[in-house]
Amino acid sequence: xxxxxxxxxxxxxxxxxxxxxxxxxxxxxxxxxxxxxxxxxxxxxxxxxxxxxxxxxxxxxxxxxxxxxxxxxxxxxxxxxxxxxxxxxxxxxxxxxxxxxxxxxxxxxxxxxxxxxxxxxxxxxxxxxxxxxxxxxxxxxxxxxxxxxxxxxxxxxxxxxxxxxxxxxxxxxxxxxxxxxxxxxxxxxxxxxxxxxxxxxxxxxxxxxxxxxxxxxxxxxxx
Amino acid sequence: xxxxxxxxxxxxxxxxxxxxxxxxxxxxxxxxxxxxxxxxxxxxxxxxxxxxxxxxxxxxxxxxxxxxxxxxxxxxxxxxxxxxxxxxxxxxxxxxxxxxxxxxxxxxxxxxxxxxxxxxxxxxxxxxxxxxxxxxxxxxxxxxxxxxxxxxxxxxxxxxxxxxxxxxxxxxxxxxxxxxxxxxxxxxxxxxxxxxxxxxxxxxxxxxxxxxxxxxxxxxxx
Numbered sequence: 001x002x003x004x005x006x007x008x009x010x011x012x013x014x015x016x017x018x019x020x021x022x023x024x025x026x027x028x029x030x031x032x033x034x035x036x037x038x039x040x041x042x043x044x045x046x047x048x049x050x051x052x053x054x055x056x057x058x059x060x061x062x063x064x065x066x067x068x069x070x071x072x073x074x075x076x077x078x079x080x081x082x083x084x085x086x087x088x089x090x091x092x093x094x095x096x097x098x099x100x101x102x103x104x105x106x107x108x109x110x111x112x113x114x115x116x117x118x119x120x121x122x123x124x125x126x127x128x129x130x131x132x133x134x135x136x137x138x139x140x141x142x143x144x145x146x147x148x149x150x151x152x153x154x155x156x157x158x159x160x161x162x163x164x165x166x167x168x169x170x171x172x173x174x175x176x177x178x179x180x181x182x183x184x185x186x187x188x189x190x191x192x193x194x195x196x197x198x199x200x201x202x203x204x205x206x207x208x209x210x211x212x213x214x215x216x217x218x219x220x221x222x223x
Numbered sequence: 224x225x226x227x228x229x230x231x232x233x234x235x236x237x238x239x240x241x242x243x244x245x246x247x248x249x250x251x252x253x254x255x256x257x258x259x260x261x262x263x264x265x266x267x268x269x270x271x272x273x274x275x276x277x278x279x280x281x282x283x284x285x286x287x288x289x290x291x292x293x294x295x296x297x298x299x300x301x302x303x304x305x306x307x308x309x310x311x312x313x314x315x316x317x318x319x320x321x322x323x324x325x326x327x328x329x330x331x332x333x334x335x336x337x338x339x340x341x342x343x344x345x346x347x348x349x350x351x352x353x354x355x356x357x358x359x360x361x362x363x364x365x366x367x368x369x370x371x372x373x374x375x376x377x378x379x380x381x382x383x384x385x386x387x388x389x390x391x392x393x394x395x396x397x398x399x400x401x402x403x404x405x406x407x408x409x410x411x412x413x414x415x416x417x418x419x420x421x422x423x424x425x426x427x428x429x430x431x432x433x434x435x436x437x438x439x440x441x442x443x444x445x
Contacts, residue, residue, distance in 0.1 A: 064379075065425030066418045067386030070397055074418070077410035155289070162291035166390060173294055186301025194290040194298060201289035 005185045009192065012179055019175035020196050026089070026171065027158045027200075030096035034157070035150075037097065038104025043134055045105060046112040056105065063102035068160050071095050076167045092164035100157050107153060111146035112138055144215045151208035155201050162197070172196050233412050236403050243399035244420055250313065250395060251382050254320035258381065259374075261325025266332045267358065280329070287326035292384055295319050300391045316388040324381050331373045335366035369439065375432040382424050396420050 045056045063071070075095040079086060086094065115138055123133040165174035176193040180186055268280035287295070296319045303310055310318070339362060347361040367374075389397035396417050403413030 061425070061429075062418075062422065065422040065429075067383040067397065067421060069386040069389070070400070070414055070418050070421065073397075073400070073404075073410070073414045077404060078414065081411055159291035162293040163387070165293070173291065173297070176294070176297065180297070180301045184301070185305050186298060186303070187305060190294055190298035190302060193294045194286075197291055197294060198286065198289045202285065205285065205289055 002185070002188070005183050005188055008183050009179070009188055012175075012182075015175050015179070016172060016192060016196060019170055019172035022169060023158075023161050023171040023173075024200070026092055026096065026161050026164060026169070029093050030100060030161075031154055031157060033093070033097045034100030034104055037101040039108050039139075041101060041105040042108025043112065043139070045109040060102045060106055063099055068095070068099055068163055069166065071099055072163060072167060088164075088167050088169045091167060092161075092169055096157060096161065096164070099160070100153065103153050103156075104150065107146055107149045108142070111142040111144075114145050115141050148208050148212040148215065151204055151211060155204045155208065158201055158204070159197065229409060229412055232403075232407060232409060233416050236399070236407075236413075236416075239399045239402065240396065240416055240420065243394060243396040243417075246313075246393070247382065247385055247395040247424075250317055250320070250388065250393070251378070251385050254317050254324060254381060254385070255378060257317065257321025258324035258328045258377070261321055262328025262332050263363070265325065266329040266336065269329065269333065270336065284326045284329055287323055288330075292319065292323050293387055293390070295323055296387055296391060312388075312391050312393045316385070316391060316393050320381060320385060320388075323384065324377060327377055327380070328374065331370050331377060332366060334373070335370035336362055338369055339365050372432045372436045372439075375428050375435070379425055379428050382428070383421065386421075 041056060044052060072092065072095045075086070075098075076088070076091045079091070119137055119141065120133065123137040128136065161171060162173040165171050165177065168174075170178075172193055176189050180189045183189055265280040265283055269277050269284070271277055296316065299310075299315050299319050300312070303315065343361055343365070344357070347357045352360065385395060386397040388395055389401055392398070400413040400417030403416070404410035407413070
């Protein structure tokens with residue numbers, strides 16, 4: 001039996017690759033957008049302006065406190081009720097971006113907080129404007145604590161793209177779901193889906209761990 | 224937008240939501256216990272220092288961490304019946320959640336164990352304690368205390384992940400919202416109510432985590 005199923009599965013392999021391509025597109029777009037927005041909001045959050053901070057903290061808490069599945073349902077089913085029509089792909093990218101931005105914002109503002117006050121004071125007394133302080137002094141130094149968790153967050157987001165299959169996007173999980181209706185061997189089908197995700201995510205997990213050891217030894221070498 | 228928001232229907236559906244909340248709560252508690260067991264076992268195996276024992280644990284942890292929970296859930300949901308293992312949807316869900324969360328818990332506990340000073344282990348070994356005794360009396364009591372905030376964080380993740388069980392038709396919070404969306408055609412009311420319940424759980428767990436963190440800092444100061 002398994003021989004036939006395996007044969008069928010190999011026949012439908014091109015569909016899996018197509019699904020993988022959708023997964024990669026959604027991941028790349030939303031990773032890029034949430035990195036940009038996350039850095040922007042994270043830098044703003046680290047300035048400790050009270051009113052902005054309350055709003056940002058509430059945003060982060062709401063995103064972190066609810067499942068991504070519920071968020072994507074809200075974007076996909078409720079925005080149309082308010083007259084905003086989005087197709088599945090746009091909804092997926094939008095909700096992933098909103099979701100990822102909240103986490104990256106926290107990572108960035110946390111990283112900036114580890115920079116000693118003296119650095120800011122030195123930058124101010126050198127006559128740098130606030131954007132210059134951030135651009136040349138604070139953010140480059142903060143990248144060291146930011147990068148490892150940022151890559152870790154990328155892995156989490158790529159895995160969370162699997163959830164967008166529920167609003168009808170044919171990503172690789174959805175392809176698996178279709179295939180398992182024809183080839184009733186979940187172990188085979190979702191084993192293959194798992195392998196495809198593993199091929200993307202594992203190098204990133206490895207890279208994140210590597211960054212962590214690399215950056216931390218560098219730190220102790222300097223200290 | 225709030226003009227059309229129908230609170231009456233939310234109250235009407237409240238028993239369903241509470242039922243879902245109860246299911247979410249007990250499913251997560253059972254899965255948490257499973258995750259702790261899996262975490263402790265695989266972490267001890269990983270730190271054993273013997274290749275033959277540590278490799279399966281490393282493979283398990285890395286495989287789980289590099290694949291989405293939804294794919295794992297479908298893997299068991301569609302795969303187990305083919306192997307002749309009849310589990311209900313809820314049991315499948317609890318199993319997938321435990322295995323998934325166990326891998327992350329293992330990493331958290333490992334961080335806790337690594338944080339224990341080497342002298343403690345040496346003293347324990349020198350006192351002639353067996354591996355089990357060292358774990359039971361020296362290592363785990365110290366490791367667990369430090370890791371409680373991280374474990375509560377993992378609990379938050381677990382609660383949110385349990386929303387995916389709605390996709391294999393387990394009746395929990397998200398499923399209750401979905402039902403309201405499909406039966407009453409009120410997605411806004413359904414999903415916002417669901418989100419509100421999750422937020423309550425989140426804030427409770429976050430508060431506990433912060434309290435514990437304060438306690439830890441206080442202990443260190445003394």
